[in-house]
Amino acid sequence: MQLTGVWLPIVTPFKDEKIDYKSYKRLIDHYSTKGISGFIPLGTTGEVPVLNDYEFQEMIEKTLDYNEKKLPVYVGVGGNYTAKVIEKLKIAEKYDIQGILSVCPYYNKPNQEGIYSHFNSIAQSTDLNIIIYNIPYRTGVNIQNDTIHRLAEIKNIVGLKDACGDIKQTMALLMDPPKDFSILTGEDIFFYLTLTLGGQGGILASSHLKTELFIDVYNKVKENNTKAALETWKQLYDFIPLLFKEPNPAPIKYCLKKLGLLDSAELRLPLMEASKELGEKLDRII
Ligand SMILES: O=C(O)C1=N[C@H](C(=O)O)C[C@H](O)C1
Secondary structure (H helix, E strand, O other), rough: OOOOOEEOOOOOOEEEEOOOHHHHHHHHHHHOOOOOOEEOOOOOOOOHHHOHHHHHHHHHHHHHHHHOOOOOOOEEOOOOHHHHHHHHHHHHHOOOEEEEEEEEEOOOOOOOHHHHHHHHHHHHHOOOEEEEEEOHHHHHOOOOHHHHHHOOOOOOOOEEEOOOOHHHHHHHHOOOOOOEEEEEEEOOOHHHHHHOOOOOOOEEEEHHHHHHHHHHHHHHHHHHOOOHHHHHHHHOOOOOHHHOOOOOOOOHHHHHHHHHOOOOEEOOOOOOOOHHHHHHHHHOOO
């Protein structure tokens, strides 16, 4: 099973310190019609580290409720204690979701065998599809390509969200991809490159903005019209880095509030709203 296209790691709206479900429904309704391939709530962009267990479940319920089965839903379920991840997965499994996005264990720095065993244990505990997420600059540990190849042999490990931060590693994987396995970039600025080297798509926080352009890049590359895709990509190329100038998703929430898609650009501590200086730059391009 191949996962393709632009997947949205959707933000969690907050207002007056609570989750703002009115805005959340507005977002789901808005993006459902934009041509994205699916929703990924409760990821980094969804500020999952600052949600409590009750909110975690409520967010899954609301996503499914508002989505009305229109698009596939993969939920962020990860952690650095394997048994606890499996416990959390058992909760997520009660809902009609298609799979999970699971980040590499962070902070305790497992070796490659530990990483393999972590994801293997998770995969053996469920029938849900799993996308593994490699982001060493957040987790402190890299999932090497050999380990990705071993993990890809496990039936329900269906893809990788690649944010390894090393162009050589990304290219080596794209040159020799595991069979029946999707490589989706999580490094937004690598989207065009990943697609043109044969990757299947991206999980892109930045696609909250100018969504149609991201979809257009994807469609044109898949039609083998890389020249036209590059023209569209040029419209995104300068814009993407601005969205990551301050911790994600603060700049994105700022833009969504400006566009009327969110009632508030609020984040939960320790993240803070975008600075006034960045806000002024963003105003000029959204
Ligand atoms: O939440 C996600 O999924 C993403 N997180 C990355 C990050 O915050 O570093 C960015 C990426 O676009 C998607």
